[in-house]
Amino acid sequence: MVSVVDYVPYILEGVLWTLGLVGGGLLIGFIVGLPSAIAQVYGHRFLKIMVEVYAWFFRSVPLLVLLFLFYWGIFPALGFKLDPLTCSILVLGIRSGAYQSQIFRGAITSVGEGQYIAARTLGMSKMRAIYHIVLPQALRISIPGWANEYAIILKDSAICFTLGVMEILTRTRYVVMATLEPLIPYFIAGALFIVLTYSGTKILNTIYDKLKIPGLIWRM
Amino acid sequence: MSFWEEFIAYLMRGWIMTVELLALSIPLSILLGLALATARVYGNKVVSLIAAGFVALLRGLPLVVTLLIVFFALPRIGLYFDPFWSAVIAFIMCSGAYQSEYVRAAIQSIDVGQSLAAQALGMTKLQEVVHIILPQAFRRALPGISNEIIYLILYSSLAYIIGVQEIFATAKHFNSLQFRPIEIFSTTALIYAFMATVATFFFKKLEERLKIPGLEIV
Numbered sequence A: 001m002v003s004v005v006d007y008v009p010y011i012l013e014g015v016l017w018t019l020g021l022v023g024g025g026l027l028i029g030f031i032v033g034l035p036s037a038i039a040q041v042y043g044h045r046f047l048k049i050m051v052e053v054y055a056w057f058f059r060s061v062p063l064l065v066l067l068f069l070f071y072w073g074i075f076p077a078l079g080f081k082l083d084p085l086t087c088s089i090l091v092l093g094i095r096s097g098a099y100q101s102q103i104f105r106g107a108i109t110s111v112g113e114g115q116y117i118a119a120r121t122l123g124m125s126k127m128r129a130i131y132h133i134v135l136p137q138a139l140r141i142s143i144p145g146w147a148n149e150y151a152i153i154l155k156d157s158a159i160c161f162t163l164g165v166m167e168i169l170t171r172t173r174y175v176v177m178a179t180l181e182p183l184i185p186y187f188i189a190g191a192l193f194i195v196l197t198y199s200g201t202k203i204l205n206t207i208y209d210k211l212k213i214p215g216l217i218w219r220m
Numbered sequence B: 001m002s003f004w005e006e007f008i009a010y011l012m013r014g015w016i017m018t019v020e021l022l023a024l025s026i027p028l029s030i031l032l033g034l035a036l037a038t039a040r041v042y043g044n045k046v047v048s049l050i051a052a053g054f055v056a057l058l059r060g061l062p063l064v065v066t067l068l069i070v071f072f073a074l075p076r077i078g079l080y081f082d083p084f085w086s087a088v089i090a091f092i093m094c095s096g097a098y099q100s101e102y103v104r105a106a107i108q109s110i111d112v113g114q115s116l117a118a119q120a121l122g123m124t125k126l127q128e129v130v131h132i133i134l135p136q137a138f139r140r141a142l143p144g145i146s147n148e149i150i151y152l153i154l155y156s157s158l159a160y161i162i163g164v165q166e167i168f169a170t171a172k173h174f175n176s177l178q179f180r181p182i183e184i185f186s187t188t189a190l191i192y193a194f195m196a197t198v199a200t201f202f203f204k205k206l207e208e209r210l211k212i213p214g215l216e217i218v
Helices: A004-042 A045-060 A063-077 A084-111 A113-121 A126-141 A143-163 A168-179 A183-211 B003-042 B045-060 B063-077 B083-109 B112-120 B125-162 B167-178 B181-210
Strands: none
Touching (some): A004 A126, A004 A143, A004 A168, A045 A084, A084 A126, A084 A143, A143 A168, A143 B063, A183 B045, A183 B063, B063 B083, B063 B125, B083 B125, B112 B125, B167 B181
């Protein structure tokens, strides 16, 4: 008879993998999403349409389908033999970029055109106005939306068990198969996800409060 | 039969199952969302605490985990559901919990004057909530609700994990026979994108149709 104590460390190790998926996905999403948002607001018409199609596609297709499409189809066809973890992080990231572009676009729009125009009037270049005036405000405004995105991507990372990434859920399923006892392992996995969801959101909201600029927040 | 003919036949079979899943889950999740929100705002301490706890729990769990718990863990405490109903139950609970947050915020945003006027007309609390508050709150929550329903359409693909033969499951099965993943999964992707886009369009129209002039000003 296997006791709970025997497999808890094994499941707990999955937390690191889950956080790797989430951290990598959020980072790639940020790297893709922020320029996309800037392009959507300030870019040429052609660029805008490209970003819109990208955001539409990745927000309208289930993660499960994307994972299989990229892991079995697109990456091998392009000549990349990726392991499940790398592939999952990339797919989570590209998809998160589509969602994050919408978060940042909303934030940039809410900063208001006046700020941008004023910066341009002061002789700043387009890039400098965006970088020094618009983004410092927009990024602060987008933190709550970003906290939400963290919670979403955390829960979506569980879907990566379908590719066999050794995150929390994959390990839990192995434990269930080995012990034939579904109840306790699944509740442990559930508890871990709940703790990660709420603690992460809490941390991000604390950062939001710390970075708050008096007078900036009330305008939204 | 050619590849595409056979593939379309597979997809159609799965698509019908997906539609069956959604046809049950969507209306029931909306009802659950309304019920949970009402319970949280108007229920007594115990009821509102239970509703809040349920929502916090379901919003903290990944849908996959909820699905696996309903299908694999609940039988251990004597609750058996077949794959189809396990999926429907998990979808209703998850989506209902998310939707209830929008409805709750909408209920709280309705002017107190509405409630006072209803009382002045001699309505009971139940009449007031059903006839005065909820119709307005539902309209205000509709953009959020429709967002959640579009998520639900996409996440319905997870039902394949517990063996429901919905569209992703049939596509995956067909891929294991033919191994042409790019054609198979990109077609599946486009079908989901089509469903999500149609739903977005439908809800925009619904919002316009249900619009009451003046209500949108908070």
